[in-house]
Amino acid sequence: MSILVDENTRVLVQGLGSAGRFHTDKAIAYGTRMVAAVHPKRGGESERFEGDTDHSGVPGRADRYALDLPIFRTVREAVDATGANASVIFVPPAGAGDAILEAADAGLELVVAITEGIPIMDMVKVKRVLQGSATRLVGPNCPGVITPHACKIGIMPGYIHQGGRIGVVSRSGTLTYEAVKQLTDNGLGQTSAVGIGGDPVNGTNFVDVLELYNRDPATEGVIMIGEIGGSAEEEAAAWIKANMRKPVAAFIAGTTAPPGKRMGHAGAIISGGRGTAKDKITALRGAGVVVAQTPSDMGSVMLEAMAKAGKA
């Protein structure tokens, strides 16, 4: 089991520039069921992908793959023709908000927006439109979602993942990779890994993903990776305290970040004394979460949390 994506997820890609093409190729190599691409000026064409299979992905495939991915003008046409139920967005920032809206309009269950640099007001409007819709948006400005050996949607390196028992959820890309690799190395492995992104207005938050992991029978524990800015970690802490039945470990980046400075991510900023790492760590510890001192300790605190819960 897993959350959000599995071997049956049928993915279309919006945005076939150099990044979109590169990562679509990696996804196909991993074994993700890429079924369509959407490009307003290239409808009716197809894009050829071929190369060596990534055997860390979906098992039991030939060593080489070759695929002509059909291109459609609109998401709705792509969905009608291929039965796609998820989209991954690489459209550049100025058009990415519109791409999300088009995917939601076509009724896709899951939209993963990788694009970094979408204007905040665009996301404010997108979020307004998505309210009450059946579409779940993950991101933007995120590495994507992966269920090891089943489906990789996004830009994470596939080979560091190993199927297992821990759900990963994170605001940071590279710190997700750190956590995943440590969980692979210490044998706990991952059920899924979800990057919720570094922007201040996003589609899916910690609480949403924690809820999914709490319900997923295969997930035995969760590691969450937060950072300064906003209050998503504090909300997660309150939710964990009230609802979580599984052990949770965490790391929060930005203990040494100066106030008022945007630390790379648009959402990583301490403003008016709020959103500090200290407050977040205190809130999480208060909810019984084991918090790592440094990112190098993420794997070991997860083991500690599992041991505490009698699941080691």
Added chain:
Amino acid sequence: MKIHEYQAKQLMQARGIAVPVGRMATTVDEAVAAVGPVIEEGGHPVVVVKSQIHAGGRGKGRFLEHGDVAGVNVVTDGVKGGVAAAEARVRELAGQMLGSTLATVQTGPEGKQVNRLYIEQGIDIARELYVSVVLDRVSGRNVVMASTEGGMEIEEVAAHTPEKILRETVDPALSLADFQARRLAYGLGLQGDAFVNGVGFLKALAAAADALDTDLLEVNPLVVTKQGAVMALDGKMSFDNNALFRHPEVVAMRDLSEENDAEVEAGKYGLSFIKLEGSVGCLVNGAGLAMATMDTIKQVGGEPANFLDVGGGATEENVSAAFTIITRDPNVKGIFVNIFGGIMKCDTIANGVVAAVKQVGLKVPLVVRLEGTNVDLGKTILSESELNLIAADDMKDGAKKIVELAR
């Protein structure tokens, strides 16, 4: 991106938000020349001379070179002596202020050089209020915040008298609704003309925040005049950098002299860089990992000299530029390269570091931790380069090594 008060007021005025009459000046003569027109158009013999820097607390701030001169000065000489007397006083003040260093609570003791002044009409103030438009991350919408405590920092008000802060969440499909603007105006105690003007002001402010993609639009104080006008006596705007592509008029207002040179240069290479005070330079990929690297350095007893995220799509040239910017800081006593290659390949980083060292030399210890995509290739490139560097097993190990070496 931040802009000056006078620029914020230009943008506000263009969007129907009332501001006092004013003129910007970069020289003493320009400042003096502004006095007559400001007095005439403003219909008031008092003018105010305001330092334009990207920092708050100017009114209480003092110049390092002239300890008795404040950052903002009210000139009343015109009341009895007419324009000529006001001009004489402005000439004196402008001479002291321009080119001098203003220290405020926000600039720190070293202060900031004042290169621009704003000469503004005096206002008969009846009341001072507060209003701002900021993003509320919980709802994912802008919120208009208002308070009767004009002139006070909103954080102070929030900490001590949170009940005095009024809030209305802005639906992006509607902007601030009439009833919401009225509710705020009632809460602020506005009456008569001031009520009508206040409702218009609040609606225009919320609309401007949306239209201009501000991430902060703050008017503190918002003043009610004795005549019932409502206007922005101060104006602070900063912008969502991701939206600047659609606001060339805002980009043109950028004042690079207000920004850190190294940060500006890093920006040209697509690097996210923030200068800090410590001695360990950091070169990292990914914002989260870059922050965590700083934290780890601190954890093991060191102090980071910078935050630097080379990003996922960096080329050898970007990496090389990053390395050069770090080594230029005289405080840097050691450099820690910490990479978890996902999209970013370790060999790209390795080649960038080697190229940079060849170009600028290496006078301080260098610790490199590589992990992820093409890690073996990256390590081979580094070892074959015969650079004098120390390899680390993981992030904590690397942080310990560089902190030890940078002592």
